[in-house]
Amino acid sequence: MLTLGSLSTTDFRKRLLAGLSLRVGPFRYQLRSDLPRVADGLAKMYADFPFDGGGGFHDFHARVGSVAGFRRWLRPQVNFWWDAHQPFKPLPASQAYALLEWGMNWCIASQAHHYLLLHAAVLECNDRCVILPGDPGAGKSTLTAALMLSGWRLLSDELTVVDRDDGSIEPLARPVSLKNESIDVIRAFDSRAVFGETARDTHKGTVSHLKPTQESVAGVGKRGQPAHIVFPRWQRGAETKLSARPKADAFMHLANHAFNYSLLGRLGFELCANLVDRCDCWDFNYSRLEEALRSFEQLVA
Amino acid sequence: MHSRTPIRWSLAVGADPEWRRWDDEFVVHHALANDTHRLSAPAGRALEYLATVGSIDSLDLAHACAIGEDQASETLTALAELGFVEQC
Numbered sequence: 001m002l003t004l005g006s007l008s009t010t011d012f013r014k015r016l017l018a019g020l021s022l023r024v025g026p027f028r029y030q031l032r033s034d035l036p037r038v039a040d041g042l043a044k045m046y047a048d049f050p051f052d053g054g055g056g057f058h059d060f061h062a063r064v065g066s067v068a069g070f071r072r073w074l075r076p077q078v079n080f081w082w083d084a085h086q087p088f089k090p091l092p093a094s095q096a097y098a099l100l101e102w103g104m105n106w107c108i109a110s111q112a113h114h115y116l117l118l119h120a121a122v123l124e125c126n127d128r129c130v131i132l133p134g135d136p137g138a139g140k141s142t143l144t145a146a147l148m149l150s151g152w153r154l155l156s157d158e159l160t161v162v163d164r165d166d167g168s169i170e171p172l173a174r175p176v177s178l179k180n181e182s183i184d185v186i187r188a189f190d191s192r193a194v195f196g197e198t199a200r201d202t203h204k205g206t207v208s209h210l211k212p213t214q215e216s217v218a219g220v221g222k223r224g225q226p227a228h229i230v231f232p233r234w235q236r237g238a239e240t241k242l243s244a245r246p247k248a249d250a251f252m253h254l255a256n257h258a259f260n261y262s263l264l265g266r267l268g269f270e271l272c273a274n275l276v277d278r279c280d281c282w283d284f285n286y287s288r289l290e291e292a293l294r295s296f297e298q299l300v301a
Numbered sequence: 302m303h304s305r306t307p308i309r310w311s312l313a314v315g316a317d318p319e320w321r322r323w324d325d326e327f328v329v330h331h332a333l334a335n336d337t338h339r340l341s342a343p344a345g346r347a348l349e350y351l352a353t354v355g356s357i358d359s360l361d362l363a364h365a366c367a368i369g370e371d372q373a374s375e376t377l378t379a380l381a382e383l384g385f386v387e388q389c
Binding site for chain 2: 246247248249251252255262265266269270273276277
């Protein structure tokens with residue numbers, strides 16, 4: 001199979017300029033950019049994704065490009081376009097690749113209402129998925145990265161895409177967004193981890209994306225079956241502790257972490273409730289990654 | 302002197318509640334308001350009971366849930382404030 005990583009830098013940039021097709025799970029993007037740092041970031045992060053000829057229907061047409069005007073000579077800025085719309089304010093050019101990733105998330109979160117969309121990571125081991133909803137700073141992405149690098153299949157870091165018909169989870173296997181101290185924690189955790197360009201001074205602090213493992217990308221056609229919902233909380237010095245969380249409480253938290261719970265109305269309630277019904281729900285406190293991984297292994301043993 | 306007649310309650314028009322029960326906790330969706338609430342056991346059981354029998358008063362609920370009549374009355378009033386029940 002021809003992958004995006006097999007394209008030369010020149011060819012990749014040329015294709016991105018004209019419109020590069022990228023299939024991410026059930027979604028197909030047509031991405032455009034004339035910015036080398038976006039092309040290079042994409043080529044590195046999505047190297048294992050299949051090369052897609054480019055014709056046919058695309059769910060999302062997105063572009064990251066420079067913002068015109070006098071300012072571009074002093075402090076160049078970039079923006080994200082979805083069709084003709086600009087949902088975000090311009091950002092410094094150094095954040096171009098991160099902006100593309102955020103924009104790609106936004107496309108799904110704001111449009112794909114034929115799914116229940118949760119703000120949660122999801123990984124799989126032994127054919128059992130663990131969903132990790134997390135408030136910012138809870139250590140969700142750090143845990144996600146470490147689990148993935150330890151052999152778990154990454155389905156998603158930011159968006160859990162739940163099928164409306166059978167409650168299964170659509171894999172996306174897109175890069176993991178790491179912030180601030182987590183970047184060095186994961187670099188130290190596994191020297192094989194492949195990172196993209198580091199964007200500093202973003203609204204989330206310092207951000208760098210971690211390339212998904214080949215196994216995760218290869219498994220993108222296989223939906224996952226949810227088995228656990230774990231609410232992680234990283235706290236310096238905390239003992240590793242997994243404790244059952246009442247399902248009603250888990251439900252309310254999950255609904256609050258859904259992008260389209262209210263929009264789906266009664267269906268959103270039913271989908272969330274079905275998900276909670278079929279999963280065990282847990283609170284998870286941790287500070288040491290190695291211990292955390294052992295707990296997760298026991299969970300899906 | 303006159304005897305007090307307990308207020309009778311029924312499910313509010315349009316509420317069309319759907320709930321899930323886990324242990325002694327309920328989450329309930331209000332169709333018209335598109336709101337979701339986490340309810341205590343007596344409140345959830347009141348909805349279950351109402352869906353079965355059509356209308357109840359605080360004595361019925363107190364008896365069904367083995368709680369005091371005052372608590373039953375407060376529960377029904379709270380459900381009315383959330384728009385799940387109304388006076389018959």
